[in-house]
Amino acid sequence: MDQSATLFDVIIIGAGAAGLVCAVTAGNRGHKALILEKNTSAGKKILASGGGRCNFTNLKVSSADYVSEDPDFCTHALNRFKNTDFINWVQSAHIEFFTKDKGQLFCKKTSRDILNMLVTKLDKQRVTLLTSTNVLSVQHDPGRKQVTNLTLTRLNSSVMREMHPRSVDFEIPIFTVKTDNNTFSSKNLVIATGGLSCPHLGSSDLGYRLARQFGHKVTKRHPALAGVIFPAALKNHFSKLAGVSLDAVVTTAGKSFAGGILFTHTGLSGPAVFNASLFWNPHESLSVDFAPSCEDFKNWLNGRKKTDNKKQACTVLSKIMPANLAKTLCAIAGVGKLTTGAVSHHTAAQLSTLVKEFSFVPVATAGFAQAEVTRGGVATTHIDPQTMESTIVRGLFFAGEVLDVTGTLGGYNLQWAWSSGYVAGLGTLKNP
Numbered sequence: 001m002d003q004s005a006t007l008f009d010v011i012i013i014g015a016g017a018a019g020l021v022c023a024v025t026a027g028n029r030g031h032k033a034l035i036l037e038k039n040t041s042a043g044k045k046i047l048a049s050g051g052g053r054c055n056f057t058n059l060k061v062s063s064a065d066y067v068s069e070d071p072d073f074c075t076h077a078l079n080r081f082k083n084t085d086f087i088n089w090v091q092s093a094h095i096e097f098f099t100k101d102k103g104q105l106f107c108k109k110t111s112r113d114i115l116n117m118l119v120t121k122l123d124k125q126r127v128t129l130l131t132s133t134n135v136l137s138v139q140h141d142p143g144r145k146q147v148t149n150l151t152l153t154r155l156n157s158s159v160m161r162e163m164h165p166r167s168v169d170f171e172i173p174i175f176t177v178k179t180d181n182n183t184f185s186s187k188n189l190v191i192a193t194g195g196l197s198c199p200h201l202g203s204s205d206l207g208y209r210l211a212r213q214f215g216h217k218v219t220k221r222h223p224a225l226a227g228v229i230f231p232a233a234l235k236n237h238f239s240k241l242a243g244v245s246l247d248a249v250v251t252t253a254g255k256s257f258a259g260g261i262l263f264t265h266t267g268l269s270g271p272a273v274f275n276a277s278l279f280w281n282p283h284e285s286l287s288v289d290f291a292p293s294c295e296d297f298k299n300w301l302n303g304r305k306k307t308d309n310k311k312q313a314c315t316v317l318s319k320i321m322p323a324n325l326a327k328t329l330c331a332i333a334g335v336g337k338l339t340t341g342a343v344s345h346h347t348a349a350q351l352s353t354l355v356k357e358f359s360f361v362p363v364a365t366a367g368f369a370q371a372e373v374t375r376g377g378v379a380t381t382h383i384d385p386q387t388m389e390s391t392i393v394r395g396l397f398f399a400g401e402v403l404d405v406t407g408t409l410g411g412y413n414l415q416w417a418w419s420s421g422y423v424a425g426l427g428t429l430k431n432p
């Protein structure tokens with residue numbers, strides 16, 4: 001069937017997490033929906049998420065888990081379609097899942113279970129999904145105001161006057177969406193094009209360009225939930241530690257994150273670093289506590305000076321951290337092969353700073369190529385949080401990561417995509 005001749009109730013750009021839930025929600029209530037997706041298949045980021053097991057939500061979700069210029073913006077959507085609502089969908093589809101640390105929910109088998117569940121829901125409705133369809137541009141006819149059902153009052157034999165219009169209609173706005181192989185029209189348009197991270201999974205800047213075209217501001221965007229790159233001087237010290245992991249606390253911009261860190265060939269990665277990257281700004285420092293279980297390191301070292309006096313300091317240090325890291329930190333502090341007893345007061349203080357407050361200014365994050373998400377996006381100032389509709393252009397909606405709402409690590413970004421997609425799907429019903 002030639003879909004281009006059809007006027008859709010809603011066109012959704014992007015068949016990612018937000019777009020799919022939006023389509024399910026609108027389709028479920030009778031809307032004729034079209035999803036346009038440039039990838040050859042839907043939901044590539046869903047498949048890649050959670051290391052292939054999709055950390056699809058968290059047991060505890062609130063606005064405190066998100067970063068945005070408007071921290072309360074996400075609250076309504078998160079309450080309208082809660083984590084428990086999505087968990088109900090997952091349970092109804094008999095998808096097995098488990099809880100990992102910090103309340104993260106993962107599929108037991110594969111992320112594909114989540115994608116299949118959403119696509120199955122779509123199949124039951126009046127939703128058309130067109131893949132391999134790259135949206136190039138959108139034009140918008142705002143519709144005209146129209147007065148109907150006029151009461152005509154006879155003033156005299158020849159003059160009629162319009163009185164008491166009974167209702168004022170607005171002609172529906174029409175969005176004309178041009179793709180690389182066709183043109184489609186709709187009464188509502190949902191922009192669910194995601195962020196800039198992982199271009200190989202389909203990211204594009206189309207959502208931001210369209211937002212600006214329609215008068216919306218776009219905040220500065222940074223790669224986030226990513227590793228960080230060491231400055232050259234540190235790379236020399238740490239590159240041989242690539243693959244070493246440990247539990248640590250990473251602090252930046254006054255926020256601390258406890259969790260795993262991993263040395264890479266170029267810098268640091270792992271959950272605690274990912275979370276810190278969400279708050280890190282270029283040229284600011286990042287500090288790592290390599291031994292969080294040892295609260296008072298100086299005291300601990302003094303104790304070892306008594307009990308392990310003759311042992312090499314670096315061997316003793318490896319009791320509380322991986323041996324390679326202990327060796328490297330001892331080398332930087334100038335401890336070398338000294339025994340614990342021979343470490344001077346001054347050197348012990350230096351070692352303590354390296355262990356507990358290892359501070360450096362990353363050159364950058366690992367960048368959009370590797371980041372899980374984009375911090376920043378379409379400013380929420382002119383978006384109605386109850387519906388995700390633009391307050392500038394009627395019938396225009398935004399959902400998911402394209403907006404300036406970014407979650408910390410733990411299933412929060414997908415939950416935002418589900419919640420905002422759902423609310424946008426309901427919102428489009430206002431313009432039947």
Ligand SMILES: Cc1cc2nc3c(=O)[nH]c(=O)nc-3n(C[C@H](O)[C@H](O)[C@H](O)COP(=O)(O)OP(=O)(O)OC[C@H]3O[C@@H](n4cnc5c(N)ncnc54)[C@H](O)[C@@H]3O)c2cc1C
Nearest residue numbers: 014016017018038049050055135194202400401411413414
């Ligand atoms: C490797 C990786 C692992 C992740 N793991 C997790 C996790 O476990 N838990 C979690 O909560 N979050 C995770 N995230 C983040 C999460 O996947 C995203 O925040 C979420 O998928 C965003 O959903 P979205 O629908 O807004 O955007 P997307 O899922 O990115 O979907 C946007 C869609 O729009 C399409 N598109 C873009 N431009 C066009 C165009 N011009 N024409 C047509 N289509 C277009 C894209 O191809 C894409 O399919 C992960 C991200 C990555 C990269």
